[in-house]
Amino acid sequence: MSVTSFDHVLSPTSLGALTLRNRVVMVPMGTEMGDRDGHLTEREIAYYAERAKGGAGLVVTGINAVTNDFEMINEGLGRVDSDAATPGLTALAAAVHAVGGAISVQLTAGLGRNINVVDPDNPPISASDNGHYADPSVTCRPLERAEIKVIVQRFKEAAARCAEAGIDAIDIHGHTGYLIDQFLSPVWNRRKDEYGGSVENRCRFAVDIIRAVKVGAPGLPVTFRLSVDHRFEGGRTPAESIEIALQLEDAGLDMLMIDEGSYEAMDYVFPPYYLGDNCMLGSVQSFKNALSIPVLGCGNLTAERAEQAIAAGEMDFAGIGRALIADPEWANKLADGRRDDIRPCIRCNQLCVGNAFVGRPLGCAVNAAVGFERERVIEPADVEKHVVVVGGGPAGLEAARVAAVRGHRVDLYEREERLGGVLWPAATPEFKKELRSMIFWWERQLAGLPVTVHLGTEIEASSPALADADAIIVAAGSTPLVPPIPGLDGENVIEVVDAHLGAELGERLVVCGGGLSGADFALEKAQEGHDVTIVEMTDAVAADLLLINRITLLRDLAEAGVTVLTGHRVTTVDAEGVVVDGPDGESRVDADTVISAFGVRPATGLAAALESRGTVIAVGDCVKPAKVGDAINAGFEAAFAL
Known part of the structure; x- marks a missing residue:
């Protein structure tokens, strides 16, 4: 429009x-x-x-x-x-x-x-x-x-x-x-x-x-x-x-x-x-x-x-x-x-x-100043610092923005060739387009601030880029969880993040893992016309999603024709699909492509390697995988305190 x-x-x-x-x-x-x-x-x-x-x-x-x-x-x-x-x-x-x-x-x-x-x-x-x-x-x-x-x-x-x-x-x-x-x-x-x-x-x-x-x-x-x-x-x-x-x-x-x-x-x-x-x-x-x-x-x-x-x-x-x-x-x-x-x-x-x-004061996933309108006014710092932010996901982007607004000189390093971290693949469905809007918003804000963005740059504890940093904010994100399931390394298996980013998919999909990432991916692909089945070990899909949102998700999954197998555990993956163990015993789910969406674990390596240095603050999923609002608020708070 x-x-x-x-x-x-x-x-x-x-x-x-x-x-x-x-x-x-x-x-x-x-x-x-x-x-x-x-x-x-x-x-x-x-x-x-x-x-x-x-x-x-x-x-x-x-x-x-x-x-x-x-x-x-x-x-x-x-x-x-x-x-x-x-x-x-x-x-x-x-x-x-x-x-x-x-x-x-x-x-x-x-x-x-x-x-x-x-x-x-x-x-x-x-x-x-x-x-x-x-x-x-x-x-x-x-x-x-x-x-x-x-x-x-x-x-x-x-x-x-x-x-x-x-x-x-x-x-x-x-x-x-x-x-x-x-x-x-x-x-x-x-x-x-x-x-x-x-x-x-x-x-x-x-x-x-x-x-x-x-x-x-x-x-x-x-x-x-x-x-x-x-x-x-x-x-x-x-x-x-x-x-x-x-x-x-x-x-x-x-x-x-x-x-x-x-x-x-x-x-x-x-x-x-x-x-x-x-x-x-x-x-x-x-x-x-x-x-x-x-x-x-x-x-x-x-x-x-x-x-x-x-x-x-x-x-x-x-x-x-x-x-x-x-x-x-x-x-x-x-x-x-x-x-x-x-x-x-x-x-x-x-x-x-x-x-x-739950009776807690109003907050906001993207605006950490909500409820703290007087306390969290971003003002110039007394002393300009060189702040290095490692990771261009939601926590790192917000940390870089706030640190720069405070007047610090910021270098932001992202190993991929684009900013956004997990937000970028998560935002591929039309119904989650506002996540991508957030990335564009951060890019626009950073362009007018003293922030140098380094894309395609991997940072390690020994990297020269960290040598003169007065403060390092580590927002290294998370890594996919890969359980020891036979066949999970097969050619027909794609990790859910890669699947979001345009990997070639077959007509029939099995999504292994019914957390929010897997469920949203399943909905997106079903709405595009794929035949999709979710296999989830627990008794609920997207169990940690707020009930209000989950009501719509479950209704949309049903309307899109997604088959949901809760209480089922993936035991084997092969070229024809997956074998699952459920309440009625073992069964097969045939599929052309198997999506691995078993969750993530924190990428703690860099923060741990830097713990002996001066001001090092770990934020976001590299501390504990959580929702995007937790990451953004953590990035704000880390930079606001500098």
């Missing part, structure tokens, strides 16, 4: 009575940076302010509970259910306004059947007697009419606190199958009173909330985030969601945020790289046509598609989420004509969603 300017994305606009400098909206995402009581901390405020400073027209916080009257609030979850929240809200508004931004607070009625922690003495609440999402043996208690009215009142009170604190807008959390969504959806709402049955009745709870917020915070625009397609059998479809949206508009809503998914289709809530670019824009145009209020589109949204959609009148606002975690200057870089300098989000969900799911 050829887009040379982003005039429509960056054009000033209004949201209700609020003037915004552009149409870039940082959509709500939880941070887990609040204190134990769910109140804003300086760390969290700095995180939001950095995105406002980077040019986003409107920054929206993660969810904040308005009440704990009927549902336990998980420790650390944001909350504005008392005046104790007001000082933090005031500080947040001041910090965002100081950098020319606008701030919205997302309010939630609660999680209902999606609540994380079930109190055995206090059943979860819901619209009806639904089973708990994670434990269907737990039955939710339908809210009583009087309790519904209490929650509506709490929204009014919470909105008033936000207005008093100087917050600019209010967003209502109505998606993902949480409590409000449970009222909106017939799959969860089987009530016989005025809150159930017809679309109008099922919308009554949400409509009353919008009106209450308008009363509590007069003049503040109110937005609503709605899952227009639940993406599971029996869930809501876009056609019904338009009827709901019209009810919300009539209640006084100022803008509708359109997204998709539910806990039953979790991958659409946090779309991984498998879902590709712009994966939620399919129905946005229909909502734009049906409503008179603005609509926002999101979902792995690229800058180019956002510009095209706004210019064509498909939508009014660009909802940018994880891309603003990866690069808070997303909007400013577009405005400055620096599109290629935007650090790509690789949509791995590793340290953003992954951290949040």
